[in-house]
Amino acid sequence: MLEFAGAFGAITLRHAAEHFYGGVWETARKRVQYMREAGLLERSDNLRWAGTVLYPTAAGMAAAAAPGFPELRALVPSEERMLHRLLVAEAALRMRARGVRVVSERQMRAVERANDSGQAAEAFARFVGVAVAGSSAADEFGMAVSPTMDGAGRARWFGVPVGVAGELHWPDFTAIVGGRIVAVEMEITHKERWRMLQVLRGYKMSIEAGHIAQVLWEVTPDVQMQLEGRRSVGGWDDGLLADLGFLESGQAPDWSVKGRPMVVRPAQGRDDGVRYALSQKTLPPSLRCSYRVWRQWLQVWERDDSALEFEEWLMRPRTLQRLQSLGS
Incomplete structure (x- = not known):
């Protein structure tokens, strides 16, 4: 639990009970209390909808450090971005429960920050099961993943280059599926068109390079409309994905088609508190x-x-x- 909470920044006590203590609330509560007394964990009850939010201390991060993973510093999660952080953690926990390896944004940034030509990121990619050429995963799955080269000519295994000067975009987390990298984006705030296009073009380049296999967007209704388009009197008004060739022009997207490089689905909170906060964000003011x-x-x-x-x-x-x- 400490390792996951440190990698993703925070989880709730309800998440801890469900995913780390067999759904037994009392066990989770006692274990959390023990870790707090040992100086490994902090808690916050400032956000009523979230309940108890847990995050590791510096000592907790050190205790949770595992061989092969980058060192991460302790942080106090921002309450302003707590909904986004907990939605990301929930999505990662759901994948983890299905046996999928997940890599957090914090871990990706840490390995890509290394003062080298990309060797640390490549070594970490091998470690987490990416089918890097010559790796056991490449042999097992009969394919190889290639990095995207940034504007400075450096191989990027986790960051997505979005400009010619080496700028990087970071997925909220990545999932390693069959040796391939699936980027997961939790987008609950509408971005300006130019910013979203910059990210989408970066992903398009990474997909074409054989780096990112798929991007899974979990979004609020306004972002969904921006990406997919919308029905109009004349038929269907295209969104950004059709503009870039990820969807057929003039048609509502059919997400039952498998293997699309971009997939969009509604963001969903499973935890009641997270679900409530997301609902209040997306509903019109009269229904809050x-x-x-x-x-x-x-x-x-x-x-x-x-x-x-x-x-x-x-x-x-x-x-x-x-x-x-x-x-x-």
Whole structure:
């Protein structure tokens, strides 16, 4: 738990219980208390929706250090970006639970910062199972992953070059699947078109170089529309992915097609607190509410067994009127 929390910056006590202590809340609580008393772990209860947030101390980072992994310094996670951080941690935990190796942004930055020509990053790529030429993973999977060369001519195994002067973009984390690198982006804030295009073009170059196999975007509705496009009176207005050739022009994307180099899906919180905070971010102001009220509405949606996602169901014209009548 310490190693993961250090790599990803923070997790909640609920995450710890579910993913590291067999779902047993009391065991998680006792272990966390023990680590706090030993000076290995800090906790914060400042964000009500998040519950208890856990992050390692410097001593905890040292205790969790494992051979082959880069050294990381302790940090106090920013409350302003806590929702994004916890969504990233959740997505990585879900993949980890399926046996997929995940590499955090902090780990990627650490190995790419080495004062060399890329040897440290290549060695780490081999270590985490990337099919680097000549590696056991390359032999096992019968293929080889190539790095992307940045503007300075340096091989980049984890950073994605996005300019001619050596600028890098960092995925929120990467997953190593069958020896290939899958970049995962948790995008919950709409970016200006030029910034998003810069990132997408960087990924396009890395995909064409045989470096990144796929980019998985987990996004809020506004970002989804920016990437995919939207239905209009005349048919379908293309988004950025069609502009760059990742999707067919003039058509709504069909995500059932396997093997696409770019995949977009809605960001989802599994932890109730994270799910609530994400819901409040994406809902219009008139539908934002307290956690208690949100839980009541969620229970009504669950009883309805609606085919719609909760937020879609909530934004239907008569839903709020019905919910208000139930509460009166």
